[in-house]
Amino acid sequence: MATADPFSEPFGTLFGDQITVAHGSPTGYTYSGAAQPIADISLHPGSHALHYGSTCFEGLKAHTQLDGSVAIFRLNDHIARFRISIGLLRLPVPDTDLLRDMFMQAAVANLEHTPPQPGSLYLRPTMLGMDPNIGAAAAPSETSLLYVLTSPVGDYFAGGIRPLSLLLETKTPRTTPHFGSIKSGANYVMALGPTLDAKAAHGVDQVLFATSGDTTETGAANFFMVDDHRLITRHLDDSFLHGVTRSSIITMATDLGYTIEERSIPASEILERTGDTEMFLSGTAAIIAPIGSLISESGTSKIGDGQPGPNTLKLRQALVDVQSGAAADPHNWRTTVE
Numbered sequence: 222m223a224t225a226d227p228f229s230e231p232f233g234t235l236f237g238d239q240i241t242v243a244h245g246s247p248t249g250y251t252y253s254g255a256a257q258p259i260a261d262i263s264l265h266p267g268s269h270a271l272h273y274g275s276t277c278f279e280g281l282k283a284h285t286q287l288d289g290s291v292a293i294f295r296l297n298d299h300i301a302r303f304r305i306s307i308g309l310l311r312l313p314v315p316d317t318d319l320l321r322d323m324f325m326q327a328a329v330a331n332l333e334h335t336p337p338q339p340g341s342l343y344l345r346p347t348m349l350g351m352d353p354n355i356g357a358a359a360a361p362s363e364t365s366l367l368y369v370l371t372s373p374v375g376d377y378f379a380g381g382i383r384p385l386s387l388l389l390e391t392k393t394p395r396t397t398p399h400f401g402s403i404k405s406g407a408n409y410v411m412a413l414g415p416t417l418d419a420k421a422a423h424g425v426d427q428v429l430f431a432t433s434g435d436t437t438e439t440g441a442a443n444f445f446m447v448d449d450h451r452l453i454t455r456h457l458d459d460s461f462l463h464g465v466t467r468s469s470i471i472t473m474a475t476d477l478g479y480t481i482e483e484r485s486i487p488a489s490e491i492l493e494r495t496g497d498t499e500m501f502l503s504g505t506a507a508i509i510a511p512i513g514s515l516i517s518e519s520g521t522s523k524i525g526d527g528q529p530g531p532n533t534l535k536l537r538q539a540l541v542d543v544q545s546g547a548a549a550d551p552h553n554w555r556t557t558v559e
């Protein structure tokens with residue numbers, strides 16, 4: 222039972238007490254149709270996911286609205302991305318309707334754990350390849366376990382909105398180029414070592430991966446540059462996660478009259494723009510997190526005056542307003558939890 226305060230506990234360490242669970246096989250998924258109490262799961266020690274990494278997840282949020290109701294932000298887009306990740310891992314892909322039911326029922330069952338703004342109920346749908354077969358390195362898992370876990374959350378970066386410090390990493394990649402768009406644990410553990418090393422050596426918050434000068438993202442968030450007229454972010458390809466927040470920001474910035482540039486971002490361009498361009502990270506967990514400084518081979522560069530810039534704050538407010546029901550929802554991004 223999540224009775225502790227999500228604003229004082231680290232992000233992701235509290236859990237809702239209900240979970241939805243389904244089992245996949247070559248003939249489809251079986252789901253009881255209702256949430257059940259959260260409990261430990263039982264895995265065969267030879268499960269495919271444990272040995273060959275056939276596991277992925279999603280991350281989305283249900284927000285308390287100004288009128289007291291709760292709405293999931295961009296439910297359909299997260300379902301679509303989850304199905305892509307599952308398919309790329311060659312696991313049995315559940316129908317959209319099943320995922321919708323399971324996401325929604327997990328949110329309904331944990332409604333009482335949904336914190337007030339600016340907190341939210343984070344949903345963590347998870348998929349595991351379950352075939353007990355340690356000889357299946359080159360074969361997919363035909364059976365799977367699918368569940369939707371929830372976590373009442375406050376701020377992802379302890380300390381709320383504060384300018385982050387990043388290391389610009391041009392040598393070590395975050396992950397392999399063809400795997401980057403899958404929301405799979407392997408990608409995160411590959412980024413973990415370089416991130417811990419950068420924290421220890423430079424005291425930074427995160428690493429911005431710009432392998433061979435091609436800037437993509439950090440270990441868990443997308444990267445943007447913005448000034449009064451233009452929003453710049455990396456064009457989509459398989460090398461990084463196609464953030465739903467990224468897509469929301471592009472749409473909102475277009476609505477607000479910004480010119481959008483989705484293109485390659487050389488690391489050298491970032492360093493040239495530190496004086497006159499705002500920079501920020503985006504993600505479901507991070508929302509919009511301003512970058513205050515960058516450490517590179519040429520030393521430490523302050524981004525602007527080192528404080529969150531006006532365009533960053535404007536976009537952040539626009540996003541928070543549509544998530545919380547304070548603004549209209551012209552693109553139908555909110556789905557009421559009921």
Ligand SMILES: Cc1ncc(COP(=O)(O)O)c(C=O)c1O
Nearest residue numbers: 441442443462464465466504505
């Ligand atoms: C590697 C990575 N990049 C980007 C993002 C942002 O994606 P989204 O906006 O869909 O949360 C995330 C997720 O949270 C992530 O884990």
